[in-house]
Amino acid sequence: MAALIRGLRAGRVLRGLGSVAVQGTLSPQCSNVRRGFHRAALLRLANDSKSDTSVPPPSYHEVDTAGESSSSSAHGESSEDAQPNTSFQDQSGEHGEDYETEEQLQARILTAALEFVPQHGWTVEAIAAGAETLGLSSASTGMFNNGAGDLALHFVAQCNAQLAETLAEQNNQVQLGQAESKKTAEFLRDAVEVRLRMLIPYIDTWPQAMSILLLPHNIPDSLKHLSTMVDDIWYYAGDRSTDVNWYTRRAALTGIYNTTELVMVQDSSPDFEETWAFLDNRIKDVVNMANTAKQVQATGEAVVQGLMGAAITLKNLTGMNQRR
């Protein structure tokens, strides 16, 4: 493997040929073998382009360096944007210092692809365009078995992580006494608004993403993301319940979030005012329901006490209530 790579380095022509050949075969439905080949070709290309620009070459490669740097600048602009170094595995299987996993690479490609979503929609073309900005071949979409689903799920996960970070930061502020703690209804409202505002740049294509997330094979993952997000919001709102309230609260918030999201995608008012008004009303509904539930419980307890009293009276009347 190492010898092959060194051979590639010496052969500039071979590398040029490789990039053309790989670009020519753009098809997400690759077979496993071809996918593996693409993956290997990509990593080699990625490694070459990165190690050229970031790792200073040893002295005996000086002659090659001049040739490499000129062709690598012609090859692509990508590697400059603060990416982690990648290095290849040599034959003993040891990794170089800043080894990037495949997941990290996929994450980087998908993040770059988000830029092209307004243009291409939530599709494999957007992923291909994203890969190209990183200096990779557009055939790297072969890495994503789920195509557009991967892109949508990645975006959702990214938004949820951002939300969790914001909420944790706010919580920290409150703990340090630098900010006032909000009431639950207000907190929920703000958290949902923050999360939904992350959709604004992609709001035109969001219905497409929603339908992708509702495809049967994506439902488990999208449900997991949704439940994690709702759990995070309630946790930071201060919910520490360990009874059935745990479930009812999360179900209520899930309902609020989903309906508000639906309102948002067809809202055309300035800065989505109607959506936030809708959100306010839904939160008020839930608060009302919670108060009603408390009242019902109090009433229920009173009724039970009444029944117990009746039972004791009955026992007294029938003489069963004697001390043994």
Added chain:
Amino acid sequence: MQRAAKCALRLDISRAFCPSNVRNCRAVNRVNGSVSCRRYSVLPPPRDEEEKAMLDSMLRVDHAGEYGANRIYAGQMAVLGRTQTGPLIQHMWDQEKMHLERFNEILGEHRVRPTLLLPLWNIAGFALGACTALLGKEGAMACTVAVEESISEHYNSQIRTLMEADPERYTELLQLIKEFRDDEIEHHDTGLEHDAESVPGYLLLKTAIQAGCKAAIYISQRI
């Protein structure tokens, strides 16, 4: 000493690095995100999803068990509260309340989902306690013996699992479970002392209750 230092360090780290830790892997994020821990946390920060799932299911079923035991004693008190065995049952009930409170804290702190079937265990526990108490003091004691035997067996198997996995890592949790198991065994012995075995159909009753407990444990671990 070293462990205390490690615990204190962990506490400081979780407080100071709370926001930045959120960026790390989800499982760690969910535990280290809790700034509300005021003392030693009983669980170590989970190192991966698998461990979190295992600890979650263990705590979920323990919480459900204590909740059920709480309701059983409540049922028994409702019937026998004003008899001579009232104070004895009340004493055991108070200990169970303490266990339940401890588990409530742990679940809240570590963001563990409680079992969905809590309302069912609520009704079933109260009904079991009340029905066995209607058989008299011996019936109530027999129910106590059966349930406490099931629970202590369950705690023992959890202790075995944790010891096999990594006793060092789960020291605090092991200590907690051992303490609770000792309390349950004490209840079991108390039940035996107070003529549990003299109830008619003791063996049948005991077997039926223990089968129910096993089913409840199995379900609560999953749902």
